[in-house]
Amino acid sequence: MAKRRLTSAGKWAILIVFLLWTVIPILLIIVNSFKKAKDIFTDVPRIFFAPTLDNYVNAFTKSDFGLYFANSSIVALSSTIIVIILATFASYGLTSFQLRFANTIANGFLVGKLVPVISMLLPIFVIINAVGLRGTLVGPVLAHVALNLPFAVWLLMGFFRDVPRELEQAALIDGCTRMQAFWRVLLPVVLPGLAAVFILSMQYSWNELLFSLQLTTLETYTLPVGIASFVGAISVDWGLSSAAATVTMVPMIIIGFFVQKYIAEGTTGGAVKG
Template identity: 75%
Template sequence: MGRKRSHSIAIWTVLILFAFWTVVPIALVVLNSFKRAKDIFTVSPRLVFTPTLDNYVNAFTKANFGLYYVNSVIVALASTVIVIVTGTFAAYALTSFRLRSANTIANGFLLGKLVPVISMLLPLFVIINAIGLRGTLAGPTIAHVALNLPFVIWLMMGFLRDVPPELQQAALIDGCTRMQTFWKVLFPLILPGVAAAFVLSMQYSWNELLFSLQLTNLDTYTLPVGIAGFVGAISVDWGLSSAAATATMVPLIIVGFFVQKHIATGTTGGAVKG
């Protein structure tokens, strides 16, 4: 009993410390977004203060943050939908069709994911600039698709391999086409994986800075680029940047709250087989 109690205390201590480490920085950002400058720059953090919405008003009116928000929604949704559709069907083809080079193709996608992201910046910049998409929303969208696609393919391959092949064979024998088999039999079973891939791809595209900074201009900046613009060479507008960061976190927190069960299943469900 004493050993079990010590084990439980150790586990709870680690969980509490991890929660503290995770929640406190976020809480400070949220609090700073409602503070005036004089309250932010106190020597000790001031928990009791008069809240204000000036930082949010300035972010969406003076800092052109509303445009960055719309740009991020377009880029994140477009890249995520493209990645989910192409990645799921590519995984379906690699796991269900008898292709001689299926393993080679799958390993090629994995190799693309192992390459450091920074090393892909110059080639993608050259390609997107050559086809005239630099400075448009299509530029970062294509870059995010290229970066997320290998991950989604491998994640969905794990789920599709877990589905018993007898289910597909039974559907084909009953007269279903390949597409009918996919939508009526496979898709409901791999839905947790699709939800996990959607949220994780959306999160990456929503928060990605490097490619968005290099492939956009003032009219097509996304949220991370816009927030980075609040950091000046001499000073940082902490109130404005905190308000922008808080507004940026809200959509993903809401989405993650509603699909958290699918995320937990999706990130582990395809890890047993394949």
């Protein structure tokens, strides 16, 4: 019994250490965003301080953070909408028509997920540059569509496969055409899958750095690029960048709580059910 109590104590010790390890870095940045510089730069982390909103005011007025926020929203929303439309059609086509090459095509999509971003970036950069679209939001939108499509198709294929075939066949027997059956019968059933794709694709686009870094210019910077420019500065303004980081990451953390069960399935292409 004593031994069992000891292992139980060890278990809780590990869990609590891991809890602190996970939460403290996030908390530190959020707390710093409400601190004046003199409270951030202390040898011993200062727990009690007079909170201020100066950093947030500065982020939105003295830097172009508001603009980055708008750019990121446009890129994330438009690329996600395109991804959802393309992926829904493709995954329906791949699952409901008993195509002979369906598996091959689906595996082809999955391979796309493994191509290193850097080996896509350089050629796309050259092409976007050549057609004069560099510095517009078209570049990042296109790139994010391609990067998100593979997982979206795989995730939705899983949802379409789970729909009982009888449901679609009943609709067809009742005189629906294929597309009518798709709109009226299948789409409402796979709605949770669309929600998962929406959120996972939004977050990827919201967080993506490399493409946006090279395909945008000052006026079209997205949030990660803006934050990278704060970090890249010789002396980091910790108050301001903490505020920017907090505004960017807190929505993601909150959304994360709601979609955790889809993350396993979405990122593993349905190989692991959440």
